Amino acid sequence: MAKADFEVPELKEYIEVPEIVEGTMAHSKPFYAAPQHNTDLGFPGELVDNWQEKALEKMDDLRKRYRSFQVYLDSCVKCGACTDKCHYFLGTSDPKNMPVARQDLLRKVYRRYFTLPGKYFPNLVGAVDLTKDVLDEWYSYYHQCSQCRRCSVFCPYGIDTAEISMAAREIMDSVGVGQKYCNEIIAKVFKIGNNLGLPGPALADTLEGLEEDVFDDTGVAVKYPLDKKGVDILLITPSADFFAEPHVDGLIGYGKVFHEAGVSWTLSSKASEAANFGMFIGSYENMRRVSLRIREAALELGVKRIVFGECGHAWRVAYSFLNTLAGPFDFLDPNYPVPQHICEFTYDLLQKNALTLDKSENDDMTLTFHDSCNVARATRMGDKPGGQFEIPRAVIKAVCNNYVDMHHETIGEKTFCCGGGGGLLTDDLMEVRVKGAMPRMTALNNVIQDEGVTHMAAICAICKSQFTKVLPYYGMDMDQIVSVHQLVSNAIQLTRKTEPETPGEVEGAEAASETDTDAEE
Amino acid sequence: MSFLTIVYALLFYAATAILTLGLAYRIAVFAKTPAPLKIPTTPAPVTRTGVVLRLFREVAFFESLFKGSKWTWIFSWMFHLGLLLVLVRHVRYFVDPVPMPLVLIQPFGVYAGFAMVAGLAGLWARRFLVDRVRYISAPSDHLMLLLLLLIGFSGLMMKFVSHTDIVMVKQFFRGLIEFDWHNLPLDFPLIVHLTLVATLMIIFPFSKLLHAPGVFFSPTRNQVDNPREKRHIARWAKKLEE
Secondary structure, eight states, X not given: OOOOSSOOOOOOSSOOOOOOOTTTTTTOOOXXXXXXXXXXXXXXXXXOTTHHXXXXXXXXXXXXXXXXXXXXXXXXXXXXXXXXXXXXXXXXOOGGGSHHHHHHHHHHHHHHHHSHHHHHOHHHHTOOOOOHHHHHHHHHHTTSOOOOOHHHHHOTTXXXXXXXXXXXXXXXXXXXOOBHHHHHHHHHHHHTSSTTOOOHHXXXXXXXXXXXXXXXXXXXXOOOOBXXXXXXXXXXXXGGGGTSTTHHHHHHHHHHHHHHHTOOEEBOSTTOOOOOTTTTTTOHHHHHHHHHHHHHHHHHXXXXXXXXXXXXXXXXXXXXXXXXXXXXXXXXXTXXXXXXXXXXXXXXXXXTTOSOBOGGGGTTOOEEEOOOHHHHHHOOOSSSTTHHHHHHHHHHHHHOSOBOOOOGGGSGGGOOOOSOXXXXXXXXXXXXXXXXXXXXXXXXXHHHHHHOOOXXXXXXXXXXXXXXXXXXXXXXXXXXXXXXXXXXXXXXXXXXXXXXXXXXXXXXXXXXXXXXXXTTO | OOHHHHHHHHHHHHHHHHHHHHHHHHHHHHHHSOOOSOOOOSSOOSSHHXXXXXXXXXXHHOHHHHHHOHHHHHXXXXXXXXXXXXXXXXXXXXXXXXXXXXXXXXXXXXXXXXXXXXXXXXXXXXXXXXXXXXXXXXXXXXXXXXXXHHHXXXXXXXXXXXXXXXXXXXXXXXXXXXXXXXXXXXXXXXXXXXXXXXXXXXXXGGSGGGHHHHHHHOHHHHOOSOTTTSOOOOHHHHHHTO
């Protein structure tokens, strides 16, 4: 079991709602961004002198630009329906981790400066001045929200704490209080192309290594192309897929699926990152700038389709926002959704029996599936609502014999976040990450004990990294978390011996593209 | 014309103006503020009709609250449904002759008052009994429930304990509408009732009662889930592209 200098929650049979204990997580805060990281993103380097005035100006600006922010600040009735829904509250007992209380940290300042009752009767409505203490509290608690949207499912007005957290982070950034993890990473994306700062040549090396590994393993020359022009598909995948475990096994799987589908594809060194941390910090401008790389890469490479790899928040930005931020994508093939998820791609092939699979290759495992929060509650797959739950499960069940779902209150739209989303996947927030994972760990532990589950599959780079790190704190093995396309990779039988060079040139590719019409039309 | 009648006539003109203009202003603000991104909480409807149904379920049955907390759902549904019937029943004090549907709901409307008060009592009890809800309650949250409870109590008092001259009350309100003022009866429960109702009307546009229009403008509930099919872009965001 991993060592911790804090108390790791004990896993019980049920996820218990704790009694509130004030201030248990007041000490938690991530490292501040260095001035350079803030200025790279267009924010002031350090806390500006007139920060109070600037912060209120920004709040006013945001409430005029975002209906969600204005409506959610005004509409909460404090009914309490959300109070026991946040994994961070369940894991820490800190009342400020209850969604409504987290929102109120900002709402009480909004009331003080922007509403009549708050101006004249602050004590009556719980309005407070914007002081340095309040700003510090924002920094602490708005970095204990993974923007997972679980609270928004249960709110009678659909109030989404993620919207408030994003606004709070944007306000803080605008006065020079940035978070190191997010801002440093976004700057890396602008400068190098991905979150990990992996430059093009290193990426090419890595992919070449993968090709060798897959060849040694299967005897088939499956290609993992980079910056190849004129191909069908541009694959955008989280950079963790290039080397982290179990992510890379998923990437190997995507390559095998493309190979078997007979489509030509490429990665891009310019857009070598699916994740878009611009969303985490609530910055439309940064989110847009990150997204435009994908558009540029698609145009430069002359592809016909864009497919996204396994990544949760990335799929949210891709599915829900990409068309807004970097569209219209009228230069791509209109027969396919833009963008498409790799699970949708694989699922379509399954519907057409286009893959040869040997499920017994995964017989050493009994699987369960963790619905990643942003895929579950902020996106869709396929053409029906809820496809985001059914399609990944259909893919898993097509390649595995042993599959069990976790408790129904902990999956689907009610899924618990892994604890590391929304810009919290950094070692300086390990305590809140471990404690916030408690609800998921409880549900997982139950199916391990009762149903003999050995592994949990996920389709999000953050979930995979988070569980790799957090599972050992709960006495489980770090390799019990697997990629969905790792399972596909294990089961897929490579029947196609040559790789299609460019679409139409190879006989197989033509045949495949004929069968590869999409269910989404 | 009694002094009290003049005061209450003016009070109700003012309260009505503040309620309607205030609410219209707040709704206009909600409506004109752009929603730059598609953020429906999914799974979400993929058609406009689907969204209408989703909002209907939310408003009529409190679908999300039902998922969230059964106790809060029971009490708040009881309160809101009771309030709706009570309000509809009260229309008889403003229109003449009283239309048939209002005559028919009259017996239910009376008992709806009890449901309303019971629901409010349940909601208030939660603010004391559940530590999480106690923590998030500001004084105004308690006072709002007290205000509504007193309105309910004073109304029930007039119906079941100390009758007021309801014909006179109706003449008073008809008079306000027709600008032909009539005297208001001087009954304690009635004066309490009317004062509190006017207070509620006045604070409505400045309080959390804005949840009533708010729910219709909530992007997580009112957006169609079709971002890939149809490009969604706000005017201010469009400017970034120029």
